[in-house]
Amino acid sequence: MTVKLRAVMCGCGGMSNVWLNVIKTLPDVEMVGLVDINEAAARGRAEQFGLAGARVGTDLEKMLGEVKPDVVFAMTVPEAHHGVVLAALAHGCHVLGEKPLADSMAHAREMVTAAAAAGKTYAVIQNRRYDPRIRRVRRFVEGGALGTLTTLNCDFYLAPRFGGFRDRMRHVLLLDMAIHTFDAARYLSGADPAAVYCHEWNPAGSWYDHDASAVAVFEMTGGLVYTYRGSWCAEGLWTTWESDWRLVGTQGSLKWDGGDALAAQTLTGMEGRRAVYQDAAVPPAVADAKSADVKSGGHAGVIAEFLRCVRTCETPETAAADNIKSLAMVFGAIESAETGRKVEIKI
Numbered sequence: 001m002t003v004k005l006r007a008v009m010c011g012c013g014g015m016s017n018v019w020l021n022v023i024k025t026l027p028d029v030e031m032v033g034l035v036d037i038n039e040a041a042a043r044g045r046a047e048q049f050g051l052a053g054a055r056v057g058t059d060l061e062k063m064l065g066e067v068k069p070d071v072v073f074a075m076t077v078p079e080a081h082h083g084v085v086l087a088a089l090a091h092g093c094h095v096l097g098e099k100p101l102a103d104s105m106a107h108a109r110e111m112v113t114a115a116a117a118a119g120k121t122y123a124v125i126q127n128r129r130y131d132p133r134i135r136r137v138r139r140f141v142e143g144g145a146l147g148t149l150t151t152l153n154c155d156f157y158l159a160p161r162f163g164g165f166r167d168r169m170r171h172v173l174l175l176d177m178a179i180h181t182f183d184a185a186r187y188l189s190g191a192d193p194a195a196v197y198c199h200e201w202n203p204a205g206s207w208y209d210h211d212a213s214a215v216a217v218f219e220m221t222g223g224l225v226y227t228y229r230g231s232w233c234a235e236g237l238w239t240t241w242e243s244d245w246r247l248v249g250t251q252g253s254l255k256w257d258g259g260d261a262l263a264a265q266t267l268t269g270m271e272g273r274r275a276v277y278q279d280a281a282v283p284p285a286v287a288d289a290k291s292a293d294v295k296s297g298g299h300a301g302v303i304a305e306f307l308r309c310v311r312t313c314e315t316p317e318t319a320a321a322d323n324i325k326s327l328a329m330v331f332g333a334i335e336s337a338e339t340g341r342k343v344e345i346k347i
């Protein structure tokens with residue numbers, strides 16, 4: 001029988017509910033500790049999920065020293081990710097942390113370096129790429145039917161009334177949400193960011209204190225251009241949370257609404273100067289170990305892959321050393337919006 005991995009969770013707010021609902025279905029992991037600076041939050045989750053054997057505390061260092069877990073699940077507010085992850089690595093733990101990896105590129109680099117030095121697995125929850133529908137699109141692109149991708153466009157238009165911290169947050173759309181969309185662009189294209197120009201603004205009628213709309217043009221490796229248009233205060237005709245996409249390749253194009261609707265056309269030949277296209281069938285989504293579950297928002301896939309990689313010493317798809325490239329797109333876009341200049345993206 002497989003020995004269970006022993007886990008401590010740090011941060012027991014909203015997202016811990018999603019995580020614990022996944023973890024309770026996994027036979028190979030045991031929650032041995034719950035930490036939150038608000039002890040009532042940690043205790044509440046322990047009671048809710050019947051974790052009678054798990055310790056509850058407010059001090060992560062103390063918990064790690066006493067419980068000596070194999071893994072730490074880090075889901076505090078973004079400003080605390082840096083301290084939590086460094087502490088976990090220093091105690092010899094593997095770490096799976098919520099997005100965004102860090103609150104600055106300097107912190108992110110330090111965390112990635114610390115994980116490499118410790119020889120531990122450190123991955124980030126980039127759950128939306130574990131949705132079977134995006135994996136369906138990626139599989140089709142990889143199959144080569146569109147030829148070489150040259151252009152990637154996406155629209156993200158919603159108007160959620162969150163209330164709370166997001167209404168007061170600077171760069172709310174880019175910092176809190178666009179990391180998912182930028183990571184999806186990297187996933188769909190297989191390309192990495194090279195440079196970005198971004199314009200950010202707060203449209204009339206916005207209920208946010210700071211800019212909640214942005215347009216960004218990314219130059220990606222291989223000469224691909226990725227454009228992002230997004231708003232969190234666009235009334236009516238919402239897109240999906242996954243964005244509305246158009247992928248253009250040398251041999252065809254694909255449109256995907258971020259949900260179940262997609263269409264593709266490929267070039268079949270020329271009749272004189274007229275190009276002839278045919279509708280291309282995109283094979284259905286395959287539920288595999290990584291993407292079996294849409295309902296949990298993909299958390300089930302990321303968590304399962306992380307635990308498997310800890311056991312096998314493989315590298316998870318969302319390893320921090322790779323995910324830092326998606327984070328660099330966020331901070332590059334913010335720098336461009338603040339300076340009004342095109343920014344070279346350095347990892």
Ligand SMILES: NC(=O)c1ccc[n+]([C@@H]2O[C@H](COP(=O)([O-])OP(=O)(O)OC[C@H]3O[C@@H](n4cnc5c(N)ncnc54)[C@H](O)[C@@H]3O)[C@@H](O)[C@H]2O)c1
Binds near residue numbers: 016035041060
């Ligand atoms: N993947 C997704 O789809 C998704 C969705 C929402 C939020 N998130 C991310 O999840 C993380 C947590 O978000 P949330 O909605 O649960 O926030 P939350 O505010 O509900 O909970 C955060 C918890 O962390 C605790 N905390 C803060 N600093 C701490 C520290 N130093 N040590 C221990 N506990 C500490 C707080 O007391 C709070 O209980 C954020 O990084 C957020 O961006 C991800």
